[in-house]
Amino acid sequence: MDIRQAFLDFFASKGHKIYESAPLVPEDATLLFTNAGMVPFKSVFTGEVPAPNPPRAASCQTCIRAGGKHNDLENVGHTARHHTFFEMLGNFSFGDYFKEDAIAYAWEFVTEVLELPVEKLWVTVHESDDEAEAIWAKYIARERILRMGDKDNFWQMGDTGPCGPCSEIFFDQGEEHFHGPEDYMGGDGDRFLEIWNLVFMQYERDKEGNLTPLPKPSIDTGMGLERVVAVKEGKLSNYDTELFMPIIREVEKMVGKPYVYADGASYRVIADHLRSTTFLLAQGVNFSNEGRGYVLRRILRRAVRHGYMLGLREPFMFKLVDTLVKIMGDHYTYLKDKQETVKQLMQLEEERFFATIAAGIELFEKELEKTKKLFSGAVAFKLYDTYGFPLDLTQDMLKDKGLEVDIAEFERLMQEQRERAKAAWKGSGDAKVEGDFKALIEAFGKNTFVGYDNLTAESKVL
Numbered sequence: 001m002d003i004r005q006a007f008l009d010f011f012a013s014k015g016h017k018i019y020e021s022a023p024l025v026p027e028d029a030t031l032l033f034t035n036a037g038m039v040p041f042k043s044v045f046t047g048e049v050p051a052p053n054p055p056r057a058a059s060c061q062t063c064i065r066a067g068g069k070h071n072d073l074e075n076v077g078h079t080a081r082h083h084t085f086f087e088m089l090g091n092f093s094f095g096d097y098f099k100e101d102a103i104a105y106a107w108e109f110v111t112e113v114l115e116l117p118v119e120k121l122w123v124t125v126h127e128s129d130d131e132a133e134a135i136w137a138k139y140i141a142r143e144r145i146l147r148m149g150d151k152d153n154f155w156q157m158g159d160t161g162p163c164g165p166c167s168e169i170f171f172d173q174g175e176e177h178f179h180g181p182e183d184y185m186g187g188d189g190d191r192f193l194e195i196w197n198l199v200f201m202q203y204e205r206d207k208e209g210n211l212t213p214l215p216k217p218s219i220d221t222g223m224g225l226e227r228v229v230a231v232k233e234g235k236l237s238n239y240d241t242e243l244f245m246p247i248i249r250e251v252e253k254m255v256g257k258p259y260v261y262a263d264g265a266s267y268r269v270i271a272d273h274l275r276s277t278t279f280l281l282a283q284g285v286n287f288s289n290e291g292r293g294y295v296l297r298r299i300l301r302r303a304v305r306h307g308y309m310l311g312l313r314e315p316f317m318f319k320l321v322d323t324l325v326k327i328m329g330d331h332y333t334y335l336k337d338k339q340e341t342v343k344q345l346m347q348l349e350e351e352r353f354f355a356t357i358a359a360g361i362e363l364f365e366k367e368l369e370k371t372k373k374l375f376s377g378a379v380a381f382k383l384y385d386t387y388g389f390p391l392d393l394t395q396d397m398l399k400d401k402g403l404e405v406d407i408a409e410f411e412r413l414m415q416e417q418r419e420r421a422k423a424a425w426k427g428s429g430d431a432k433v434e435g436d437f438k439a440l441i442e443a444f445g446k447n448t449f450v451g452y453d454n455l456t457a458e459s460k461v462l
């Protein structure tokens with residue numbers, strides 16, 4: 001079953017206009033990347049732009065969650081259901097239908113099109129939302145409607161922007177997958193899989209955090225394609241599906257060791273990061289030391305580090321692009337057009353990092369032996385500055401050891417370097433400023449951007 005198409009056809013039959021996926025780099029400058037299907041419609045929700053005709057839409061939107069409010073970079077490889085890049089199926093109402101129809105459509109799609117067994121479905125509503133609960137009670141037993149707080153059932157795009165209470169549909173993967181609280185709704189475990197979020201768009205949050213009602217209550221929903229594919233294929237992990245396994249099989253061949261789920265995190269990280277880096281490159285984002293290009297660089301270097309851990313010693317990511325294009329190129333045809341360019345850019349970036357990774361890892365290991373609690377900020381800085389290890393990569397390498405980088409020291413060295421660069425700039429004289437600036441960038445600017453290293457799930461967006 002082509003779930004993507006089935007979803008779009010279903011909502012077209014309900015009077016929705018089907019929209020193409022918008023670019024990963026959004027027009028909205030408050031966001032790093034498009035992180036949900038509603039992003040391209042943000043100004044319609046806020047009322048800045050009049051609602052299109054018909055005032056209902058559906059899409060399959062490519063999303064990246066690797067920074068800002070929604071950041072799943074740290075989850076990748078560790079949970080069965082998070083990716084940095086994923087496709088979000090969504091239907092939207094711009095002041096047209098509201099809770100009643102949104103719930104009716106979702107229920108019909110899930111039970112009649114996807115044919116998921118009713119006895120495996122659960123739903124959550126916001127703790128204050130009697131109305132949504134009453135509507136759901138028409139379809140599902142009350143015991144399986146749970147009320148949750150803001151953390152799980154209040155959705156927002158970023159620190160500012162449209163938001164509202166929401167209601168989510170969960171799929172019960174079976175009692176045998178219940179090991180503890182993390183397997184419950186809202187946790188990162190396996191028993192209850194969140195598949196679909198219906199957001200009742202009612203507010204806009206401003207910079208001070210105040211909520212103002214939107215001109216018209218609207219609907220924004222999002223369902224992860226990869227999760228639905230996993231459920232339909234009867235797989236516990238998204239990574240076990242046909243969307244990822246062909247890539248993992250290629251990595252297996254390169255590494256020469258079979259992929260085993262239990263200690264296969266590196267394989268999964270590589271498969272995931274291949275998707276986000278390929279799509280970003282194909283859409284024209286390039287490796288750089290700042291902004292989105294630096295996020296791209298960080299993602300690729302993380303993947304390379306995982307390949308290195310699996311024993312790979314030369315560029316490999318670029319060789320996986322063909323497999324990904326086979327899986328996704330028919331739907332995203334620009335992948336085919338950009339295939340060779342993407343491979344070249346990726347290979348160059350891999351070469352750059354492979355040139356220093358061994359020495360960097362050696363330095364890291366040596367320091368690790370000496371480390372009790374805080375990993376030296378000076379060594380993290382050297383790794384960053386000399387060996388091209390973004391700070392978050394070093395942090396990631398320390399994570400399973402329960403260790404942290406001495407951030408204060410790292411920041412101090414970073415600041416010193418910035419000042420050195422500034423001083424050198426001032427002394428350069430203004431006659432050939434441009435040339436000197438270029439030289440400076442080459443000398444100092446190599447890795448001087450750390451802004452996004454410090455972005456956490458709850459911190460600023462851009």
Ligand code: ATP
Pocket residue numbers: 065072081082083084085086088155186194195196197222223224225226227
């Ligand atoms: P989770 O609680 O699992 O992290 P979420 O509540 O953050 O998901 P939403 O913001 O509600 O996710 O997004 C709507 C839907 O998009 C989710 O129900 C899920 O199906 C899908 N989704 C969200 N994040 C990811 C991700 N990182 N990878 C794959 N699918 C995702």
Ligand code: MG
Pocket residue numbers: none
């Ligand atoms: Mg999440």
Ligand code: MG
Pocket residue numbers: 152186194
């Ligand atoms: Mg959730």
Ligand code: MG
Pocket residue numbers: 168194197
């Ligand atoms: Mg959710």
